[in-house]
Amino acid sequence: MRGLVLALLIAVPAAAQDAPTKAQGLAAWDDVYSVTSHPRCTNCHVGEGGIPMWNGLTYGADAVHGMHVQAGESRVGAETMPCRTCHIGVASANATPHAPPMIDDAWRLPPAELAWLGKSSDYVCAQLRDPETNDGFEMDELAVHLETSAFVAWGFDPGAGRSVPPIGLDEMITALNLWAAAGTPCANDP
Numbered sequence: 001m002r003g004l005v006l007a008l009l010i011a012v013p014a015a016a017q018d019a020p021t022k023a024q025g026l027a028a029w030d031d032v033y034s035v036t037s038h039p040r041c042t043n044c045h046v047g048e049g050g051i052p053m054w055n056g057l058t059y060g061a062d063a064v065h066g067m068h069v070q071a072g073e074s075r076v077g078a079e080t081m082p083c084r085t086c087h088i089g090v091a092s093a094n095a096t097p098h099a100p101p102m103i104d105d106a107w108r109l110p111p112a113e114l115a116w117l118g119k120s121s122d123y124v125c126a127q128l129r130d131p132e133t134n135d136g137f138e139m140d141e142l143a144v145h146l147e148t149s150a151f152v153a154w155g156f157d158p159g160a161g162r163s164v165p166p167i168g169l170d171e172m173i174t175a176l177n178l179w180a181a182a183g184t185p186c187a188n189d190p
């Protein structure tokens, strides 16, 4: 017992010394950005214009969604043609190439302040560490949320030969937590 208490007393300062450095935090951020800049995420994470994209799907660079789809202010196309006309809200293996992806949630665009399409690493870094622009999350909640979002799960397992981000979801969450533990540094911080 006494030995255990001593071991704990010694272990605590050692753990504190292990807090990641700013350089390690910045490297972890690069991993996070390698996901948030991938088409499986940026095709939905577009800004105010509300036009989803078809990048990385063989239509060339800067390919907007076909059939004049516009998400509008509702972000679900309520003003014109609703997303659910084609993206039905049921779980699916999405095995048919070029069919509309379907997940067990209402297919929709994120709020405009979560825009990632064409945004720099530093822009997205500042956006994601700020609850004002990351949909209201503190860092620890954000990592938990990534595990439960049907959109995120689909992005890492989109089916039908679609490309996936360069690292897996577990690695992304590890990187996000490391970045947070390092104090969410961004490259252009003073």
Ligand code: HEC
Binding pocket: 035, 036, 040, 041, 042, 043, 044, 045, 107, 108, 109, 110, 111, 114, 134, 135, 137, 142, 145, 146, 149, 151, 152, 155, 156, 165
């Ligand atoms: C089909 C569209 C769609 C795709 C694809 C998508 N997202 Fe999102 N994302 C959303 C929506 C909508 C929200 C806003 C929260 C909500 O309504 O669930 C969101 C919010 C987020 C948030 C902010 C926290 C939150 O849940 O509000 C993060 C982080 C995120 N997405 C990560 C990703 C990552 C990483 C990918 C790619 C692997 C991705 N998303 C792909 C639609 C999408």
Ligand code: HEC
Binding pocket: 039, 040, 043, 044, 052, 053, 054, 055, 057, 065, 067, 069, 070, 071, 072, 075, 076, 077, 081, 082, 083, 084, 085, 086, 087, 097, 098, 099, 100, 101, 107, 108, 109, 158, 162
């Ligand atoms: C008329 C049918 C139709 C409607 C309505 C529609 N989509 Fe799609 N969507 C498709 C098809 C088909 C694809 C697959 C294209 C491909 O893989 O070649 C697709 C693919 C996508 C992708 C790309 C997914 C990827 O692999 O990266 C996004 C993002 C998307 N849709 C968002 C939306 C949003 C948001 C709405 C509503 C505002 C919407 N779509 C409405 C038919 C539709």
